Amino acid sequence: MGKLEEIRERLEVCDKQIVSVLEDRMDIIKEIMEYKKENGLPILQPEQEKRQRKMLKEHVKENTYKEEILDIFTYIVENSRRIQARTLFTHNIFLIGFMGVGKSTVSDYLSKILASPQVEMDQVIVNKEHMSINKIFEEYGEEYFRNCETNLLIELQKKNNQIVSCGGGVAMREINVREMKKNGRVVLLTASPETILERVKDSDERPLLRGRKNTEYISELMEIRRPKYRAAADIIVDTDHKNVEEIAEEIVGKLTHL
Ligand SMILES: Nc1ncnc2c1ncn2[C@@H]1O[C@H](COP(=O)(O)OP(=O)(O)OP(=O)(O)O)[C@@H](O)[C@H]1O
Ligand SMILES: O=C(O)C1=C[C@@H](O)[C@@H](O)[C@H](O)C1
Ligand SMILES: [Mg+2]
Structure with missing residues (x-):
């Protein structure tokens, strides 16, 4: 065997060791999730990721490849989040509620922390129609916009694990609620x-x-919409005096115990 082949063989052994250790690591992530679920512990705990990162930085601080290693760990953690999400949910999550309640803010945070795709319904419709929502209402009327919402909800059923921030009026149509519930919470x-x-x-x-x-x-508009919002909901989370991390933790906790 030539020198180069011999070196390459050592590299292959190394890669196989990495694969095996990664598998172990992913199994541990699943075990942590199961333990948290069974014992009613907070699921997301973003501060734990920060502690982990700090520990790693300290561990590699004298290492020649410290930047490369930390970069690799960024991907490892990102993929752990994805495994976490798949352990927790196999469906889509639809956030509904009144204008300004925080649907976009919370879905943005959840999609990052669970490494899951985010769908901003209003924005998807604007992009598809090449028109602002105001313009769609003006040119084609509200009914047309509401049909765009229904069609998008049907399309979203092709994928799982998406975090969907709904337009404020989505829950007003019963067909939309039925479509959301087909593969979502x-x-x-x-x-x-x-x-x-x-x-x-x-x-x-x-x-x-x-x-x-x-x-x-x-208040007036909220009262008109309240019954439909409530009828559509699998879970309800009040956001008054709570920050986005607290809201996200409450959502995941409640969904886990549905
Ligand atoms: N928990 C919170 N605490 C404080 N401010 C918040 C919270 N959630 C959202 N906000 C702020 O409130 C504003 C509205 O939030 P956001 O755009 O997420 O609401 P939305 O439900 O998506 O609204 P819309 O229905 O118009 O799309 C933003 O400026 C956001 O930063
Ligand atoms: O509450 C509503 O009916 C709406 C809310 C927005 O998200 C947009 O979907 C649109 O302006 C209608
Ligand atoms: Mg929004």
Whole structure:
């Protein structure tokens, strides 16, 4: 055997060891998830990832390849998140609720922490139609927009493990609720009118609230929508006085115990 072949053989042995250790690591991740589920412990615990990263940095600080090793670990952790998500859910998660309640913020965070794709329904429709939502309403009417929402919900059933931030009106149509439930769990986020006002007051992007940004109007519209939101929900999470990490943890905890 030539020198090069001999070196390559050592490399192959090394790769196989890496595969084997990675498999062990992934099994451990699954074991942790099962243990947390069985014992009702918080599932996401982002602070644990930070501790792990700190420990690793300390461990490799004198290593010649420390930057490369840390880079590889970024991918390892990303994939552990994906395994976590698949251990927890095999379906899609649909976030519904009033304008400004935090659907986009929470779905963005959940999609990062669970390394799962995020779908922003309003944005997908805008991209498909090459038109803003305001323009779609003006040119084709609300019914057309609502049909776009229903068609998108049907399309989303082709994939799993997506975190979907729904348009504020999605739960108003019964067919939409049926479509979401075919391969998904529906999470209703709620907040008081005061909290909603605080969260939307500096933005002009919500046409339904234009010129009516006050708690009286928000309250009125919320009451009209409440029964449909509640009827659609598999779980309800109140977001008042909670940060995004707390909300995400509560969602995952409740979904795990459905
Ligand atoms: N838990 C929270 N605490 C404080 N601020 C929040 C929280 N959740 C969201 N926000 C803020 O409130 C505003 C509205 O949030 P977001 O855009 O996520 O709501 P939304 O439900 O997606 O609204 P829309 O229905 O219009 O799409 C944002 O500025 C966001 O940063
Ligand atoms: O609450 C609603 O009916 C809407 C909310 C937005 O997300 C958009 O989907 C659209 O402006 C309609
Ligand atoms: Mg949003």
